[in-house]
Amino acid sequence: MHDIVDLRSDTLTLPTPEMREAMGHAEVGDDVWEEDPTVKRLEAMAAERMGKEAGLFVTSGTLGNLVSVLAQTRPGQEVVLDLDSHIFNYEVAGTSAIGGVQMRPVKTERGFLTPAQVREALRPANIHVPPTGLVCVENTHNRQGGTCCTPEEIAAVAAVAHGAGVPVHLDGARVFNAAVALRRDAREFTRPVDSVTFCLSKGLGAPVGSVVCGSAELIGRARRIRKMLGGGMRQAGVIAAAGIVALERMVARLAEDHVNARALAEGIVTLPRLSVDLASVQTNIVIFKIERAGGPPPESPVNELVKGCAARKIKIHPIGPAAIRCVTHKDVDAEDIRRALDAFGEITSRW
Numbered sequence: 001m002h003d004i005v006d007l008r009s010d011t012l013t014l015p016t017p018e019m020r021e022a023m024g025h026a027e028v029g030d031d032v033w034e035e036d037p038t039v040k041r042l043e044a045m046a047a048e049r050m051g052k053e054a055g056l057f058v059t060s061g062t063l064g065n066l067v068s069v070l071a072q073t074r075p076g077q078e079v080v081l082d083l084d085s086h087i088f089n090y091e092v093a094g095t096s097a098i099g100g101v102q103m104r105p106v107k108t109e110r111g112f113l114t115p116a117q118v119r120e121a122l123r124p125a126n127i128h129v130p131p132t133g134l135v136c137v138e139n140t141h142n143r144q145g146g147t148c149c150t151p152e153e154i155a156a157v158a159a160v161a162h163g164a165g166v167p168v169h170l171d172g173a174r175v176f177n178a179a180v181a182l183r184r185d186a187r188e189f190t191r192p193v194d195s196v197t198f199c200l201s202k203g204l205g206a207p208v209g210s211v212v213c214g215s216a217e218l219i220g221r222a223r224r225i226r227k228m229l230g231g232g233m234r235q236a237g238v239i240a241a242a243g244i245v246a247l248e249r250m251v252a253r254l255a256e257d258h259v260n261a262r263a264l265a266e267g268i269v270t271l272p273r274l275s276v277d278l279a280s281v282q283t284n285i286v287i288f289k290i291e292r293a294g295g296p297p298p299e300s301p302v303n304e305l306v307k308g309c310a311a312r313k314i315k316i317h318p319i320g321p322a323a324i325r326c327v328t329h330k331d332v333d334a335e336d337i338r339r340a341l342d343a344f345g346e347i348t349s350r351w
Contacts, residue, residue, distance in 0.1 A: 001335035010329035019242035026241035038237030046211035051187035054219035064197030075100030077133030111141035146285030151188035158192035204246035257284040
C-alpha cells in the first residue's frame with residue numbers, strides 16, 4: 001500500500017533501487033559520437049528483443065514516433081492511421097508540422113486498422129492526391145483502453161501495405177503489455193513491420209526514454225533526424241542504464257498490473273452510476289464511464305469524482321466529459337486498488 005495511489009498513468013512510475021544503482025555506476029561516453037557503451041548496449045538489447053537489426057535510444061515515445069515517420073516518408077505524402085491513435089491525437093501534429101506529411105485518420109472498431117480499411121485508404125496514382133507514404137498501427141491501444149491486436153492482425157495489415165510498396169510503423173509504446181497479455185514473444189508483433197518504437201518509461205518503470213528499432217539503414221536515417229530535432233544526447237548512458245534494467249527485470253511483472261487492472265474494472269461494475277466494458281480490459285488500462293446527469297464544470301460528476309478521490313489521496317485522470325482513465329503500474333498494488341474502489345463507492349453512493 002502506498003501513501004498516494006496514483007492511477008493517472010504508468011508514466012508516473014518511479015525507478016527501482018536497482019535502476020538507481022545502475023545509473024550511478026553507468027559507464028558513459030558521448031552518444032552523438034556513438035561512443036556511449038551503455039547506450040549502445042541498450043540499443044543492441046532492444047533490437048534483439050524486437051527482432052530488428054538496430055536500435056536508437058530517444059527521449060520519448062513521441063520523439064520515437066516522429067523520427068520513425070520522418071525516416072520513412074517525404075513531405076507531401078500521407079500517413080494512414082487510426083482516428084483514435086496516439087500519433088494523431090497526442091503528439092502535437094509533429095509529423096505534419098515538422099515532416100510536412102498529411103495524416104489520413106480512419107475510424108476503426110477497436111482502434112486497429114483492418115486489411116480492407118488499409119486497402120481502401122491507399123491512394124491511387126493520381127496527381128491530385130498525396131501518395132501514401134506510411135501506415136501506422138498502435139499496440140496496445142491507449143484510447144481504446146489498453147486493448148491488444150494479435151501478431152496475425154498486424155501481419156495482415158502489413159501484407160496489404162507492403163503489397164503497395166508502403167512501409168509500416170508500429171507505435172508499440174506498450175507492446176510488452178500486449179506480449180505478456182497474449183503470451184506471445186514481442187518479436188511476433190514486430191516481425192511484420194518496418195519500424196517500431198517502445199517506451200521504457202511506462203510499465204517498465206525506467207525514468208525516461210524509448211527505443212526505435214528497425215533495419216540498420218532506417219536507424220541510420222532516424223539517427224540523423226534525431227540530431228536535427230535536437231534529440232542527440234551526450235553521456236546518456238546514465239539514463240540508458242535504467243532502461244537496461246527495465247528490459248532485464250520488468251517485463252514479466254507486467255502481468256501483475258494486468259491482474260490489478262482487472263480487479264479494478266470488476267469492482268467498478270458493481271458500483272452505482274459507473275460502467276466499464278470488461279471486454280476492453282486486456283492489459284493495464286481501465287476506462288470507465290459515469291452515468292449521471294450533472295451541471296457543467298466544475299460541478300460535473302467527473303470533476304466531483306476526481307476531487308473526491310484527490311481528497312482521499314487517490315489521483316485519477318478524466319479523458320472526457322463522462323469518462324475516467326485509470327492505469328495500473330508497478331507502484332500500485334492490490335491494497336491500493338481496494339482503496340480506490342472504496343473511494344469510488346463512497347463518492348458514488350451519495351449520487
